[in-house]
Structures are given as C-alpha cells and as structure tokens.
Amino acid sequence: MRARVRLWQLGILVLLLAGWELSVRLGWVDAFFFSKPSEIAGRIFEWFSTGEIYGHLWITLWETMLAFLIGTLLGVVLGLWLALVPTASAVLDPFIKAMNSIPRVILAPIFTLWFGLGVASKVALGVTLVFFVAFFNTYQGIKEVNPVVLANARMLGASGRQLLAHVYLPSAASWIFSSLRTSIGFAVIGAVVGEYLGSARGLGYLISQAEGVFDTTGVFAGMVVLAVFVVLLDWVVSRVEARLLVWRPAPGQEGGTV
Amino acid sequence: MRPLTQPKATSTRPAIALKGVVQRFGGYVAVGGVDLEAAAGEFVAIVGPTGCGKSTILNIVAGLRPPAEGEVRVFGEPLAGLNREAGYLFQADGLLPWKTALENVALGPVLRGVRPGEARQRARHWLAKVGLAGFEDRYPHQLSGGMKKRVALAQVLILSPRILLMDEPFGALDVQTRQLMENELLALWQEDRKTVLFVTHDLEEAIALADRVVVFSAGPASRIVGDFRVELPRPRDVAEVRLTEDFLAIHREIWGLLREEVMRAHAR
Numbered sequence: 011m012r013a014r015v016r017l018w019q020l021g022i023l024v025l026l027l028a029g030w031e032l033s034v035r036l037g038w039v040d041a042f043f044f045s046k047p048s049e050i051a052g053r054i055f056e057w058f059s060t061g062e063i064y065g066h067l068w069i070t071l072w073e074t075m076l077a078f079l080i081g082t083l084l085g086v087v088l089g090l091w092l093a094l095v096p097t098a099s100a101v102l103d104p105f106i107k108a109m110n111s112i113p114r115v116i117l118a119p120i121f122t123l124w125f126g127l128g129v130a131s132k133v134a135l136g137v138t139l140v141f142f143v144a145f146f147n148t149y150q151g152i153k154e155v156n157p158v159v160l161a162n163a164r165m166l167g168a169s170g171r172q173l174l175a176h177v178y179l180p181s182a183a184s185w186i187f188s189s190l191r192t193s194i195g196f197a198v199i200g201a202v203v204g205e206y207l208g209s210a211r212g213l214g215y216l217i218s219q220a221e222g223v224f225d226t227t228g229v230f231a232g233m234v235v236l237a238v239f240v241v242l243l244d245w246v247v248s249r250v251e252a253r254l255l256v257w258r259p260a261p262g263q264e265g266g267t268v
Numbered sequence: 269m270r271p272l273t274q275p276k277a278t279s280t281r282p283a284i285a286l287k288g289v290v291q292r293f294g295g296y297v298a299v300g301g302v303d304l305e306a307a308a309g310e311f312v313a314i315v316g317p318t319g320c321g322k323s324t325i326l327n328i329v330a331g332l333r334p335p336a337e338g339e340v341r342v343f344g345e346p347l348a349g350l351n352r353e354a355g356y357l358f359q360a361d362g363l364l365p366w367k368t369a370l371e372n373v374a375l376g377p378v379l380r381g382v383r384p385g386e387a388r389q390r391a392r393h394w395l396a397k398v399g400l401a402g403f404e405d406r407y408p409h410q411l412s413g414g415m416k417k418r419v420a421l422a423q424v425l426i427l428s429p430r431i432l433l434m435d436e437p438f439g440a441l442d443v444q445t446r447q448l449m450e451n452e453l454l455a456l457w458q459e460d461r462k463t464v465l466f467v468t469h470d471l472e473e474a475i476a477l478a479d480r481v482v483v484f485s486a487g488p489a490s491r492i493v494g495d496f497r498v499e500l501p502r503p504r505d506v507a508e509v510r511l512t513e514d515f516l517a518i519h520r521e522i523w524g525l526l527r528e529e530v531m532r533a534h535a536r
C-alpha cells in the first residue's frame with residue numbers, strides 16, 4: 011500500500027517534469043519564462059558543488075530557528091497566561107485580534123528601518139507570524155482540557171502549579187505541537203520574505219537577485235531548494251513530536267484494545 | 269443551654285451529612301432539598317432515574333461545586349473547598365491520558381510530595397491489588413474499559429481516603445466483568461470499611477453491594493423519596509446473593525418506588 015502510493019507519487023512527478031521539459035524543448039512554451047527542469051537541476055548542482063549556496067542556506071536557517079524559538083516561547087507563555095487568567099484575556103483580547111489582522115508584509119520595511127538590513131529584522135518579521143500561531147494553539151489547548159481529568163487531578167490533591175505541570179501543559183502539548191509544524195513554515199516565510207525585500211544574504215536574497223536579472227532558472231532553483239529545506243525542517247519537528255506524544259492513540263484506534 | 273456532655277467522638281458522627289441541599293444550574297433547579305446522612309463505614313447506594321441529580325450530589329460531597337443552598341458536613345465539620353477526606357471515582361474517564369497506568373496510580377502520592385521511587389513502589393503494589401500486575405507501562409488508551417476502571421480505583425484507593433465516592437463505576441462493563449469487579453470492590457471495602465457513596469442505575473447492583481439504598485425522585489428539583497436498609501449478611505457474593513429470597517423481597521419493595529420515578533422521568 012505505502013509502496014504503491016510512493017510509486018504513484020513518483021510517477022506523477024516524473025510525468026510533470028517530463029511534460030515541462032518536452033514542452034520547452036519542442037518550443038510550445040518559451041524557455042525564457044519557464045526555464046527547464048534539466049537546467050534548474052544543473053543550477054542547483056552548481057550551487058552545491060561550488061559551495062556558493064551554503065552561506066545563504068545557513069543564514070536562512072539561523073533566522074528561521076531564531077524566529078521559531080522566540081515566537082513560540084512568547085506565544086506559549088502568553089497563551090498560558092491568558093487561558094488561565096480570564097481577566098487578562100478579557101482585557102487583551104481586542105489588542106491581540108487587532109495586531110493579528112495586520113498583514114505582515116507591511117511590517118517588513120518598518121522592521122528594516124528599526125532593526126537594519128541584518129538578521130534581526132528578518133527574525134522580527136518571523137516572530138510576528140510564529141507568535142500568533144503558538145499563542146492561539148496554546149490558548150485553545152488549555153481551554154480544551156478535559157474537565158473530568160482536571161477535576162480528578164484536583165481531587166487527588168494537585169495544587170495550581172501541579173495542575174499546570176501534570177494536566178494543562180501535557181494536555182495542550184498536542185495542540186502546541188501541531189502548531190509547531192505550522193510555525194516552522196511561518197518562520198521560514200518570515201525569513202525569506204524579509205530577505206527578499208531587503209538584505210544581502212539568504213535564500214530570499216538569492217531568489218530576488220535572480221528575479222532582478224530575469225533569470226527564471228535561478229528563481230525556480232531557489233524555490234526548489236526552499237521547498238526541500240521546509241520539508242526537511244517539518245520532518246525533524248514531526249519526529250520530535252512523535253517521540254514526545256507517545257501516549258496519544260494513533261488516529262482511528264481510540265478506545266480499548268482488549 | 270449547652271449540653272453537659274461533649275459531642276461524641278468523630279467516629280460516631282456521620283461521615284457525610286447533607287442538610288437541605290439545593291443545587292441550581294442557571295434557572296434550572298436540579299436538586300431541591302436533600303437531607304442525607306451516611307455513617308462512618310457505611311456503604312450507601314444511590315439510585316434514581318437518569319438526570320435526577322446523582323452526579324450533582326457526589327460533586328457537592330466532593331466539594332467540586334458547592335450547593336446553592338444547604339449545609340454539607342464531613343465528619344461533623346462544615347465542608348469548605350475540596351473534600352480532602354474523599355476519593356472520587358468519576359462517571360466519565362478521569363485518568364490522565366499522557367501518563368501510564370503506573371504513573372496514574374502514583375500521581376496522588378507524588379502530588380503529596382512522596383519520593384517518586386517510593387510512590388512508584390506503592391503504585392505497583394496497588395496495581396497488583398486490582399489485578400493489573402504487568403500492565404504498569406500501558407497508557408490508558410491501551411487498556412480496556414474494565415482495566416481503566418481498575419486503574420482509576422487504584423488511583424483513588426492508594427491515598428486511603430476515609431470516604432469513597434463512586435459514580436456508576438461499572439455501568440459500561442459487560443455482566444461478567446461487572447460482577448467480578450463488584451466482588452473485588454466488596455473485598456477491598458471489607459478490609460477497612462470506608463464510607464461509600466455509590467451511584468448506580470442498576471437497582472440489583474445497589475442492593476447486592478450496599479447497606480442502604482437511597483432512591484431519588486425524577487428531576488427537576490429531585491429529592492429523596494425512599495431510604496431502605498439492606499440486611500443481607502456479609503461477606504456477600506454479588507452473583508449468589510441475587511438468588512436469595514430476602515434479596516428478591518427487598519428488590520420488589522424498592523422497585524415499586526423506583527419504577528414510578530423512572531416512568532415519570534420518561535414521560536418528560
């Protein structure tokens with residue numbers, strides 16, 4: 011079953027690439043606008059063989075990790091606080107909604123102004139994206155704690171802090187983890203968009219440089235590298251998630267087994 | 269005038285005493301004026317039609333939701349906040365899904381500051397006692413319904429509460445498992461005679477287990493409409509006791525009353 015799905019996926023990919031390559035070679039579409047898979051692959055190979063890409067990859071990864079960590083930390087802490095202190099959430103609710111409604115791209119130039127062309131402005135942009143994902147998921151996760159489990163822990167003698175450690179956090183963990191996978195994507199977006207709009211390094215810079223000289227091959231090659239980069243990060247997070255959430259029943263086998 | 273003699277020692281005061289207890293949810297009066305006493309060491313079963321407020325009463329005794337009106341006393345003391353004398357077996361599953369069976373049972377002692385190693389040792393002992401040796405490392409979702417109830421029982425009993433509140437603990441189990449667990453419960457109870465409030469839909473189960481059966485009327489504003497003493501000899505076997513003449517006689521007596529309330533609840 012798994013193998014057959016993989017085979018199909020591979021088949022579709024080969025078909026798409028072959029169709030693309032052929033339509034360019036047969037002159038149905040213009041290579042200037044669409045480039046060619048073979049050329050794109052060649053460019054990627056060149057980037058890696060000359061080692062030119064590593065500096066860009068590293069800087070994007072660094073910005074992504076910083077935005078991810080800072081945004082998640084802030085989001086989880088604030089999510090916990092607002093979920094557990096009703097007055098705080100009642101007071102802050104309109105502010106959070108208003109801030110979340112700002113399109114982040116608009117902020118990029120301001121951050122560049124504030125934090126300069128370096129890493130900090132990209133991280134700031136990523137944080138504004140990641141924060142809300144982590145915040146809303148933590149808040150929701152805490153609100154959805156099973157009231158019977160909560161009452162049970164209280165009857166067994168749990169204090170407020172013990173409830174946090176034994177009930178609220180583990181219960182919200184699956185929400186927080188599902189948010190981590192979205193967050194990683196957003197952190198990358200923050201970093202790349204920031205680079206794209208103004209910087210001298212990173213994958214976003216690479217793509218914007220290529221666009222500047224109408225180098226479609228470079229643009230596509232940059233996108234492919236970026237996609238693989240995100241898939242790898244997502245894979246790492248999902249491995250960590252699986253390791254930490256062993257107690258969760260696999261979907262579809264909820265309930266007793268005996 | 270104050271009496272010359274002091275009130276009697278704690279042990280002879282009722283373990284649980286409810287006086288004029290009323291509970292409301294918004295405008296809905298769920299429980300309307302309940303007086304109920306349970307002596308120390310007494311096994312009291314509560315029966316009544318669905319939605320009549322049985323769980324509501326247990327929550328009040330547990331201190332999870334104070335009554336709108338009325339008084340709750342535990343061993344003579346007015347109840348304020350959570351009831352520290354009570355262990356509560358909830359109607360729905362209350363196990364922590366992210367903890368193994370062993371960690372769940374060890375939770376109470378751990379929360380009370382017992383060293384983790386010792387807490388696990390005691391938890392292992394209690395898991396064995398409810399027949400789950402070898403299942404220490406299973407997560408709740410890997411256990412059957414009956415096993416989960418056993419873990420929940422061990423989780424509560426490890427703290428040796430003086431009062432045990434049980435809300436339809438065996439309701440979802442098949443007949444064989446159920447009778448097995450009823451007998452095990454009686455054996456455990458026989459060891460140290462806790463005060464038990466045992467809620468059930470099943471009148472036969474109530475009579476087979478309890479010293480007293482209390483019948484609640486259909487809601488809203490449900491009250492106690494019957495209070496019957498069960499004088500069957502102990503120790504009992506829940507399957508065998510059902511076949512005796514005395515059992516059938518008391519069953520007939522209570523069922524006459526309970527059926528009326530069930531029909532009234534149904535008519536609504």
Ligand SMILES: Nc1ncnc2c1ncn2[C@@H]1O[C@H](COP(=O)(O)OP(=O)(O)OP(=O)(O)O)[C@@H](O)[C@H]1O
Pocket residue numbers: 293298316317318319320321322323324325359469487
């Ligand atoms: N938190 C709540 N909010 C509103 N109404 C409630 C709440 N809890 C209970 N009720 C209502 O109070 C009544 C009594 O509920 P309770 O759960 O005590 O019934 P019960 O006797 O335990 O029923 P069952 O046998 O089905 O478990 C019901 O009508 C129920 O709808």
Ligand SMILES: [Mg+2]
Pocket residue numbers: 322323324359435
């Ligand atoms: Mg109930």
